[in-house]
Amino acid sequence: MREGTWLNLPSLSLPIKSLFTGYLLVAGLGLLMAGAQIMLTHGMADGKFGLSVDDIVYSYYGNREGSKLEAKLNGSMKDKATPQENFTLIKWARNGASEEEWKTTIKPIVEAKCAMCHANIPSLPNITKYEVMKERAKVDEGASVSSLTRVSHIHLFGISFIFFFIGLIFSMAIGFKYWVKALLIFTPFAFLIVDIASWWLTKINPNFAYFVIIGGFGYSLASTVMILTSLWQMWITPIRGGHSEENTWRDG
Structure with missing residues (x-):
């Protein structure tokens, strides 16, 4: 005492x-x-609501079986486009993210479904630009x-x-x-x-x-x-x- x-x-x-x-x-x-x-x-990094070890791994170590773009489209951005549009974006990333396909197929989807936020909010990457989107299409190595x-x-x-x-x-x-x-x-x-x-x-x-x-x-x-x-x-x-x-x- x-x-x-x-x-x-x-x-x-x-x-x-x-x-x-x-x-x-x-x-x-x-x-x-x-x-x-x-x-x-x-908590949405693995595509499921609720924080898990996988969420932490994907956020910091990355999901090295896919791209950051794919992780987002299967996670927090999943409902921003149709399943078919998400599949098209993921397929484009897996096939090397060619600039030609970007101009003809991918950019119209991005401008219709993503530009409202990503082209106007400074804290978000402007993925309406090919160079920025190409970086997101690379293998996800986390933060x-x-x-x-x-x-x-x-x-x-x-x-x-x-x-x-x-x-x-x-x-x-x-x-x-x-x-x-x-x-x-x-x-x-x-x-x-x-x-x-x-x-x-x-x-x-x-x-x-x-x-x-x-x-x-x-x-x-x-x-x-x-x-x-x-x-x-x-x-x-x-x-x-x-x-x-x-x-x-x-x-x-």
Whole structure:
């Protein structure tokens, strides 16, 4: 048992509780939306809804039995064209993606079914251009090194800020042993590193795909525990030590 002096969640003033609650609710909703986005992108890499090891392998290592174009047409883009049009595009890619067939057969399909998004949204590849489409028709080797570098640094900087503030709020929780609280606060950061590192390792060896799922599940679970505990203690747990914002308590 140790004595510690620090703000505790039950005794915070109403404005501070409102501030923390707003942040936790928005951050929690953001994590849910991130999970939904993963389901709708990576989760469709194998053509089936729901995240699986195959989805992770196809996303980072690639499906080296086919092209990126084929993977998309069998996955998240499957319903954007008719089955016959999808078959025509896949056959064209498998036969070497000739420019002549592109002009006569493939480009009209792309302009009719794909251009609405791919020619107008800057974040999407403009596959109405033959050079861009030809790259998508090559054997799928998964995420490129440049895209992994870009997404990795965005996730490491952005998500670590989310975990920092969730952990800071949770550090004011009561009723936890110090080592348990410290472990919970550190856990999301550790699993985030595992998650990002596994992207790169899966790019080299598909067997590391399991660690991507473990990393994502680990930091999501730890964050959920801290968010729910913080909300419970701010609004349900009785105030300790009066209404002062700074109290001394025995941290069990």
